[in-house]
Amino acid sequence: MQASEEVRREDGCLFCEVLEGKRASYVFFETPTGCLSLDPEPLSELHLVYFFKRHVTNVSELTDRELKDLNIIYKIPEIFGDADGPYRFWIKSGDGCSRVSEHLHYHIIKNSKAFYNEDGSSKIILDRSSGFPRLDIPEEELQSICEELKTRFETYQSLQPETY
Numbered sequence: 533m534q535a536s537e538e539v540r541r542e543d544g545c546l547f548c549e550v551l552e553g554k555r556a557s558y559v560f561f562e563t564p565t566g567c568l569s570l571d572p573e574p575l576s577e578l579h580l581v582y583f584f585k586r587h588v589t590n591v592s593e594l595t596d597r598e599l600k601d602l603n604i605i606y607k608i609p610e611i612f613g614d615a616d617g618p619y620r621f622w623i624k625s626g627d628g629c630s631r632v633s634e635h636l637h638y639h640i641i642k643n644s645k646a647f648y649n650e651d652g653s654s655k656i657i658l659d660r661s662s663g664f665p666r667l668d669i670p671e672e673e674l675q676s677i678c679e680e681l682k683t684r685f686e687t688y689q690s691l692q693p694e695t696y
């Protein structure tokens with residue numbers, strides 16, 4: 533991993549453990565201050581996570597550089613040829629918003645028909661406590677998807693060399 537401006541990690545944090553190589557990593561793309569990863573237990577066929585290289589817990593702590601690098605997530609629909617979506621971008625900032633990890637991270641999720649009831653109303657899938665079923669993808673397949681995404685994002689980066 534590239535060095536971030538300031539190393540700030542917390543013991544027992546899922547994302548810090550990935551950054552320290554103590555936990556399986558599905559990171560396929562890095563900016564100077566953040567990582568794009570596959571969610572290994574996805575809600576839909578395309579479910580990515582962007583997390584910062586510093587252990588920050590609130591959006592108010594983000595630096596200008598971190599905010600600039602974050603722009604990669606808004607390119608994801610375009611990178612997948614779905615510029616018009618639909619995608620969901622989720623972030624939980626600060627205490628009291630029932631998050632699984634305090635380490636600031638975005639979920640980027642391509643919409644799925646499974647998110648809706650037959651009458652068209654939306655199911656509640658905001659966090660793990662909602663019990664919404666996750667897709668069960670074998671480890672080998674996760675690694676193969678990671679390789680495919682790595683190539684896809686490197687190709688994008690090579691076309692935008694001054695961005696990241």
Ligand SMILES: [Zn+2]
Pocket residue numbers: 541542545546547548549586587588635
């Ligand atoms: Zn952390």
